[in-house]
Amino acid sequence: MVEAMGQRRRLGVAAWTGGAIAALVLLVGAVSLVWTPHDPAVMDVANKLSGPSWSHPLGTDHFGRDTLSQLMVGARVSIAVSLVAVGLGVGLGVPLGLLAAARAGWIDEAVMRFNDLAFAFPALLTAVLITALLGPGAINAILAIGIFNIPVFARVARGAALALWTRPFIQAARLAGRGRTRISIEHILPNIAGALIVQGTIQFALAVLAEAGLSYLGLGSQPPEVSWGRMLNEAQTFLFLDPRLAILPGLAIVVTVLGLNLLGDGLRDRLDPRLEPRRGGR
Amino acid sequence: MILPFVRHRARHLSIAVVVLATLAAASLPSQSGRAAPPDALVMGMVLEPPHLDPTAGAAGAIDEVVYANVFEGLTRIGPDGSVEPALARSWEVSDDGLVYRFTLRRDVMFHDGTAFTADDAVFSLQRIADEDSVNAQKGLYAAIDSVAALDGYTLVVELKHPDGRFLFNLGWGDAVMVAPETADDNKTNPIGTGPFRFVRWIQGDRVELEAYPDYWGPKPALARATFRFIPDPAASMAALMAGDVDAYPNVPAPEALDSFKADDRFTVEIGTTEGETILSLNHRRAPLDDVRVRRAISHALDRRAIVDGAMFGYGTPIGSHFAPHHPAYVDLTGMYPHDPEAAKALLAEAGIAPGDLSLTLHLPPPSYARRGGEIVAAQLAEVGIKVEIIPVEWAQWLEQVFRGHDFDMTIVSHTEPLDIDIYARDDYYFGYDNPAFDAVIDRLQGTADPEARADLYREAQTILAEDAVNGFLFQLAKHGVWDARLRGLWENSPIQANDITGVSWGE
Numbered sequence: 001m002v003e004a005m006g007q008r009r010r011l012g013v014a015a016w017t018g019g020a021i022a023a024l025v026l027l028v029g030a031v032s033l034v035w036t037p038h039d040p041a042v043m044d045v046a047n048k049l050s051g052p053s054w055s056h057p058l059g060t061d062h063f064g065r066d067t068l069s070q071l072m073v074g075a076r077v078s079i080a081v082s083l084v085a086v087g088l089g090v091g092l093g094v095p096l097g098l099l100a101a102a103r104a105g106w107i108d109e110a111v112m113r114f115n116d117l118a119f120a121f122p123a124l125l126t127a128v129l130i131t132a133l134l135g136p137g138a139i140n141a142i143l144a145i146g147i148f149n150i151p152v153f154a155r156v157a158r159g160a161a162l163a164l165w166t167r168p169f170i171q172a173a174r175l176a177g178r179g180r181t182r183i184s185i186e187h188i189l190p191n192i193a194g195a196l197i198v199q200g201t202i203q204f205a206l207a208v209l210a211e212a213g214l215s216y217l218g219l220g221s222q223p224p225e226v227s228w229g230r231m232l233n234e235a236q237t238f239l240f241l242d243p244r245l246a247i248l249p250g251l252a253i254v255v256t257v258l259g260l261n262l263l264g265d266g267l268r269d270r271l272d273p274r275l276e277p278r279r280g281g282r
Numbered sequence: 283m284i285l286p287f288v289r290h291r292a293r294h295l296s297i298a299v300v301v302l303a304t305l306a307a308a309s310l311p312s313q314s315g316r317a318a319p320p321d322a323l324v325m326g327m328v329l330e331p332p333h334l335d336p337t338a339g340a341a342g343a344i345d346e347v348v349y350a351n352v353f354e355g356l357t358r359i360g361p362d363g364s365v366e367p368a369l370a371r372s373w374e375v376s377d378d379g380l381v382y383r384f385t386l387r388r389d390v391m392f393h394d395g396t397a398f399t400a401d402d403a404v405f406s407l408q409r410i411a412d413e414d415s416v417n418a419q420k421g422l423y424a425a426i427d428s429v430a431a432l433d434g435y436t437l438v439v440e441l442k443h444p445d446g447r448f449l450f451n452l453g454w455g456d457a458v459m460v461a462p463e464t465a466d467d468n469k470t471n472p473i474g475t476g477p478f479r480f481v482r483w484i485q486g487d488r489v490e491l492e493a494y495p496d497y498w499g500p501k502p503a504l505a506r507a508t509f510r511f512i513p514d515p516a517a518s519m520a521a522l523m524a525g526d527v528d529a530y531p532n533v534p535a536p537e538a539l540d541s542f543k544a545d546d547r548f549t550v551e552i553g554t555t556e557g558e559t560i561l562s563l564n565h566r567r568a569p570l571d572d573v574r575v576r577r578a579i580s581h582a583l584d585r586r587a588i589v590d591g592a593m594f595g596y597g598t599p600i601g602s603h604f605a606p607h608h609p610a611y612v613d614l615t616g617m618y619p620h621d622p623e624a625a626k627a628l629l630a631e632a633g634i635a636p637g638d639l640s641l642t643l644h645l646p647p648p649s650y651a652r653r654g655g656e657i658v659a660a661q662l663a664e665v666g667i668k669v670e671i672i673p674v675e676w677a678q679w680l681e682q683v684f685r686g687h688d689f690d691m692t693i694v695s696h697t698e699p700l701d702i703d704i705y706a707r708d709d710y711y712f713g714y715d716n717p718a719f720d721a722v723i724d725r726l727q728g729t730a731d732p733e734a735r736a737d738l739y740r741e742a743q744t745i746l747a748e749d750a751v752n753g754f755l756f757q758l759a760k761h762g763v764w765d766a767r768l769r770g771l772w773e774n775s776p777i778q779a780n781d782i783t784g785v786s787w788g789e
Contacts, residue, residue, distance in 0.1 A: 041480075041660060041663070042660065043587070043656075043660045043661075044590060045586075045587040045590045045591035045655055045657070046585075046587075046590070048590070048591060062537065062591070062653075063591050063653075063656065063657060064591070064662075073691055136673065193440075218673065222673065223655075223656045223659070223671050224656065224659060224660060224663075224671070233516075236515070236516030237515045237516045237519055237535040237537055237538055238537055240538070240541045241537055241538070241540070241541065
């Protein structure tokens with residue numbers, strides 16, 4: 001199916017650019033697991049706020065920590081938090097959406113009205129509330145961001161699945177005596193994967209932003225853990241002294257989110273079934 | 283027929299409003315550039331007081347709003363740390379130093395319109411020692427044996443033993459004069475005798491004061507004063523730059539001082555405070571009750587790096603709990619120099635393998651704590667002590683750490699003057715207990731001779747350093763920034779206070 005579509009639509013420049021950026025961020029985060037130019041937590045106060053040099057390509061922060069190393073580890077933290085948060089949304093949201101589409105009736109009503117309820121809360125504000133209640137920290141930030149991904153994926157999964165349930169090949173499977181659960185897993189899920197991937201990419205970008213936002217407010221990962229958002233926060237009072245400290249993590253966030261959004265849009269053009277209304281079954 | 287007309291007019295109206303608002307906004311900065319009219323002052327503070335009764339709390343932020351402004355004591359502490367008369371016009375001390383006879387001012391009114399008499403003074407001093415007293419500095423007034431009013435304006439205080447600092451202690455915010463009728467409500471509606479009376483407190487934002495017309499002393503130049511609480515360093519800087527705040531007696535962002543120095547709209551004053559900034563260790567918890575572990579922590583600390591990294595070099599490293607600008611100061615910073623190897627050896631001696639010791643570090647909001655804490659955590663990590671940083675709000679710190687004793691380590695600045703006696707207190711938050719030290723403080727309290735007192739202070743400092751009671755970090759500097767046209771703000775902080783009684787706008 002994917003191959004058939006690939007013949008009709010190619011990934012655009014934007015998608016390639018976005019993909020390249022996302023891959024780069026992933027690579028940087030992966031590299032930081034095994035190597036960074038310096039230990040990002042080691043302070044060298046005598047060398048604080050030094051500009052770019054051979055040993056510190058992007059300079060040092062107000063504690064003399066290496067900015068490049070911090071950005072690299074920040075990428076990893078950002079990806080890890082977002083990945084788990086989106087994973088939480090997919091893991092709980094998609095089954096809920098599939099269930100709603102398969103069962104219809106009061107289950108559908110219950111799941112979707114609960115969804116509406118969740119959508120009625122301003123996501124980031126509630127995330128702030130959750131982290132304020134549970135205490136700041138990376139795990140709670142993941143929970144807070146993840147919870148608001150559940151209804152998003154539930155809705156996308158249900159919408160795409162409902163359209164499929166009327167298709168002849170699903171009807172055929174029904175007539176062949178397959179159960180609703182099995183059909184959902186074997187036939188519906190593979191066919192809505194495209195929509196989920198697109199949504200996942202976009203949610204990933206939002207999660208990166210949300211993580212940075214929470215950390216900026218001091219509610220995300222705590223020192224000595226590194227986070228782009230907290231780097232931004234700490235750089236605030238140094239804006240006039242050394243704007244580099246704010247510009248670099250800010251740029252990292254912007255570029256990452258832009259890359260993920262470009263990728264998401266590009267993938268949508270190619271994968272989203274809603275843009276392909278006359279596509280045949282398998 | 284009417285509807286379109288109304289809508290039409292409404293649109294005109296809204297356009298007019300927008301234009302007016304824009305004009306107003308555009309013309310505001312050029313009008314004055316200061317936050318308030320010439321007889322008003324907006325002062326910025328990092329911490330919000332938990333309440334406004336200086337006789338019922340240890341938080342310095344209370345005094346930093348109400349001391350000398352709203353409440354006055356029999357004596358007061360001047361900008362240079364000297365004792366000055368306040369509600370007591372004069373006093374005589376008996377030759378044996380045991381009987382103090384105060385002559386009170388006759389024209390003093392409380393803000394509720396009642397007169398201040400010797401009976402109020404008796405009440406104010408007696409309640410400090412009451413059974414249910416919540417005074418945070420009871421120890422300072424423990425020498426008081428009896429208080430009596432001879433007549434309406436003469437007060438006699440008898441002491442159990444001579445106390446060389448009694449007049450100074452009476453000048454603290456903890457001994458201010460209150461009226462029996464209003465004392466219970468002072469936390470939310472402070473009624474004092476000072477030149478300013480309390481107007482309102484918008485929690486989380488500001489406390490407003492206004493000049494009290496019936497004040498007994500010289501009228502203050504300011505008619506109104508607002509204390510705004512802005513914990514965030516970046517926001518505080520922005521507020522100063524924008525003119526939303528006229529003065530910050532202590533800016534939380536020392537790195538910004540250079541840019542304020544370069545700007546002639548501002549005056550920057552670097553002064554001293556009585557704030558010993560320490561890494562407090564909870565002696566109730568193992569293994570912090572082991573002096574070897576505490577000494578290891580002291581060896582692990584690089585005070586210079588902490589001062590440079592957290593305070594941008596503003597601050598003096600200390601080796602015990604004593605202010606370097608005091609004559610009796612002993613420099614004990616050399617007792618445990620920065621030496622990670624010695625620290626590791628001491629930990630090994632105490633039976634702690636590298637990475638085995640894991641401690642929490644509660645950090646209140648001030649930047650000396652938050653930033654200092656990050657550096658301390660990194661330095662302790664170097665010697666194999668794992669540190670979990672827990673940022674807490676000020677109220678939570680007071681509740682959990684200071685009163686609840688639920689912490690391993692914390693960083694806080696003790697800004698009371700000459701407060702080394704806190705180490706002799708029974709149930710103080712870090713839980714230090716050393717009878718030898720208590721004996722020194724006991725002798726100190728019975729000694730009036732300045733030279734003998736200085737010797738005892740030196741002895742006390744040395745005991746604390748030898749016991750490595752806490753990680754002694756640095757003496758907090760006072761980095762004040764204010765509008766260059768302001769006159770009369772204190773350069774140093776000999777006591778917790780933001781005395782605005784002498785503040786005026788010059789040109």
